[in-house]
Amino acid sequence: MESTIKEKKSREERLELVVVIMLGITALLTAWATWIGSLHGGNQAGNYTLSNNLAAEGNSEYVAAIQVMMQDTMAYNDVYRMMIDQVYAEENGDELEYEKLDHMIDQYVSANFTPELAEAFVWAVEQSDATGETVSPFEMEGFEDSYFVAANDLLTQSEEALAQGTKDNTNGDAYGLVTVIYSVVLFLLGIVGTFKGMKNRIGLICISGAAFLIAMIYMLTIPMPTGFSLSSFFGA
Numbered sequence: 078m079e080s081t082i083k084e085k086k087s088r089e090e091r092l093e094l095v096v097v098i099m100l101g102i103t104a105l106l107t108a109w110a111t112w113i114g115s116l117h118g119g120n121q122a123g124n125y126t127l128s129n130n131l132a133a134e135g136n137s138e139y140v141a142a143i144q145v146m147m148q149d150t151m152a153y154n155d156v157y158r159m160m161i162d163q164v165y166a167e168e169n170g171d172e173l174e175y176e177k178l179d180h181m182i183d184q185y186v187s188a189n190f191t192p193e194l195a196e197a198f199v200w201a202v203e204q205s206d207a208t209g210e211t212v213s214p215f216e217m218e219g220f221e222d223s224y225f226v227a228a229n230d231l232l233t234q235s236e237e238a239l240a241q242g243t244k245d246n247t248n249g250d251a252y253g254l255v256t257v258i259y260s261v262v263l264f265l266l267g268i269v270g271t272f273k274g275m276k277n278r279i280g281l282i283c284i285s286g287a288a289f290l291i292a293m294i295y296m297l298t299i300p301m302p303t304g305f306s307l308s309s310f311f312g313a
Contacts, residue, residue, distance in 0.1 A: 092278060093270075099282070100266050103289060106296070107259040114252030116302040117245045124242030128235045135231030142224040145191075152189045153198070153214060156182055193223060241303065251299045258292035 159182050166174040186195055197214030204212040215221055265285040272278050 095282065096266050096269050099285065103259050103262050107256055110252050110255045110259060110296060114249050114256065116305065117249035117252060120302050121242045121245035121249060124238045124245060128238035128242060131231050131235035131238060135228050135235055138228035138231055139225060142228050146224045149191060149194045156185055248299055255292050255296045258288055262289045
């Protein structure tokens with residue numbers, strides 16, 4: 078009888094030790110999951126802010142690019158009118174007027190054309206001479222797109238930052254779920270002592286262990302925050 082009591086007491090002590098160990102480990106992992114989730118939340122806020130700033134800069138660059146393109150369009154139209162006058166001068170045999178207009182075109186291009194427009198204009202003149210038809214510099218492949226390179230680059234970066242922020246949000250929510258499961262495990266382990274039957278206690282511990290393993294495995298599948306380094310928090 079006495080040996081049976083001692084054996085029962087020994088099993089209860091071992092069971093209590095298991096519960097204490099599981100409580101300690103779960104509490105540590107709960108704190109870890111909460112911390113990592115908050116880091117994901119911080120990254121999310123930072124990436125959303127960065128995305129908004131880049132989008133604002135990209136839109137400003139886009140508006141500025143449209144203005145530059147309109148200015149270049151007006152500058153080319155001025156030159157195009159002079160070129161038409163030059164054609165009439167050539168047809169009328171007015172060499173003096175032709176030379177005058179040719180000089181005016183050169184001066185206007187040098188003073189008012191951007192290097193990119195001047196390069197496209199040379200291409201357009203060559204194409205016009207080759208085909209016998211008027212070709213606009215804006216028909217040059219990739220020329221119009223060149224106005225929006227900076228804007229598109231900023232908008233692309235904005236989209237990337239937004240996508241990363243969304244991932245951070247998802248990962249933060251996932252760590253939140255892990256924390257909830259760990260909290261359930263802590264609760265179940267906390268009430269083990271209220272059950273008198275050994276089988277009930279063991280059953281509750283098994284349920285807690287299963288929930289603990291599910292949370293642990295799920296947590297290991299969640300990426301760590303971008304740029305995370307544990308050593309950085311200790312000044313290393």
